[in-house]
Amino acid sequence: MKYAFYDNIVKITEADSFNIQEILECGQCFRFNKxxxxxxxIIALNKVLDIEQNGETIFLSPCTEEEFKELWFNYFxxxxxxxxxxxxxxxxxxxxxxxxEYAGGIRLLNQEPFETLISFIISQNNNIPRxxxxxxxxxxxxxxxxxxxxxFFPDLAALIPVCNDDYMxxxxxxxxxxLCDCVEKLKNNEIxxxxxxxxxxxxxxxxxxxxxxxGPKVADCVLLFSLGKRDxxxxxxxxxRVTELLYFDGKDIPKEEISRFAAEKWGKYAGFAQQYLFYxxxxxxxxxxxx
DNA sequence: CTCCAGGGATCAG
DNA sequence: CTGATCCATGGA
Numbered sequence: 001m002k003y004a005f006y007d008n009i010v011k012i013t014e015a016d017s018f019n020i021q022e023i024l025e026c027g028q029c030f031r032f033n034k035x036x037x038x039x040x041x042i043i044a045l046n047k048v049l050d051i052e053q054n055g056e057t058i059f060l061s062p063c064t065e066e067e068f069k070e071l072w073f074n075y076f077x078x079x080x081x082x083x084x085x086x087x088x089x090x091x092x093x094x095x096x097x098x099x100x101e102y103a104g105g106i107r108l109l110n111q112e113p114f115e116t117l118i119s120f121i122i123s124q125n126n127n128i129p130r131x132x133x134x135x136x137x138x139x140x141x142x143x144x145x146x147x148x149x150x151x152f153f154p155d156l157a158a159l160i161p162v163c164n165d166d167y168m169x170x171x172x173x174x175x176x177x178x179l180c181d182c183v184e185k186l187k188n189n190e191i192x193x194x195x196x197x198x199x200x201x202x203x204x205x206x207x208x209x210x211x212x213x214x215g216p217k218v219a220d221c222v223l224l225f226s227l228g229k230r231d232x233x234x235x236x237x238x239x240x241r242v243t244e245l246l247y248f249d250g251k252d253i254p255k256e257e258i259s260r261f262a263a264e265k266w267g268k269y270a271g272f273a274q275q276y277l278f279y280x281x282x283x284x285x286x287x288x289x290x291x
Numbered sequence: 292c293t294c295c296a297g298g299g300a301t302c303a304g
Numbered sequence: 305c306t307g308a309t310c311c312a313t314g315g316a
Binding site: 027028120123124125126127128129130131178212213214215216217218221234235236237238239278282 | 296297298300
């Protein structure tokens with residue numbers, strides 16, 4: 001990777017293991033739009049960022065050198081050697097080799113914990129297009145606007161006055177009461193989100209599970225996508241299906257056992273393995289109709 | 292019409 | 305303790 005800094009533009013060349021489409025479409029984040037051929041706009045970290053990628057050349061704008069070094073370098077996990085990780089997790093594993101070749105440009109983002117927690121509470125028993133819609137309406141209603149169309153994700157203070165009916169009004173459905181409970185517990189400091197970063201994964205998970213509407217899957221996603229716990233292997237319907245089909249000959253396996261299998265097989269890299277498999281499964285519709 | 296979605300709470304046994 | 309059922313909503 002090489003970086004060059006211009007006036008409010010950062011140019012990345014010789015990018016390794018970086019494909020913006022795969023990074024955004026692998027289900028880890030929800031606030032992005034395709035704005036043109038090879039172009040995306042993301043809303044994250046209280047900023048709007050346009051990204052254009054042509055092969056190994058990537059432009060980020062608007063982005064100062066300082067913003068890049070302070071924010072986006074970590075957000076895109078650019079300090080991590082993905083080539084090495086892909087080599088490790090696919091060693092002696094033709095299945096993972098295929099998944100890694102299929103979407104070798106995936107990176108695990110380091111997202112903001114509060115946004116990630118709220119977003120994945122909304123995600124439960126839901127589909128990605130509708131999740132994006134709800135989050136967009138939530139942001140528009142309670143976040144600071146950055147233009148006429150859209151807004152930044154609201155912070156905790158902005159959601160404290162929001163009640164159950166308000167969440168229902170933007171289409172959260174039965175998840176409204178979970179959002180209320182989440183905000184309530186954070187407001188009362190029953191849970192200190194940012195302290196979880198320096199906590200062992202299992203202890204941090206226990207904290208997150210105190211929130212109603214946060215179960216093993218949502219907790220794992222928050223830990224993996226925003227709290228640096230790269231050993232988590234969130235098991236959703238897709239990951240359950242693809243893991244069963246490719247590693248257990250299509251047998252029905254309890255989620256608990258799938259998690260243990262992943263922890264044993266990929267250890268501290270389980271989260272990376274999960275993302276490659278999720279993207280592969282969803283793109284190819286692997287396991288749908290028990291094929 | 293029915294079924295399903297990056298699940299989890301609650302109830303029944 | 306495990307397994308079944310319910311939950312809001314919109315798209316297929």
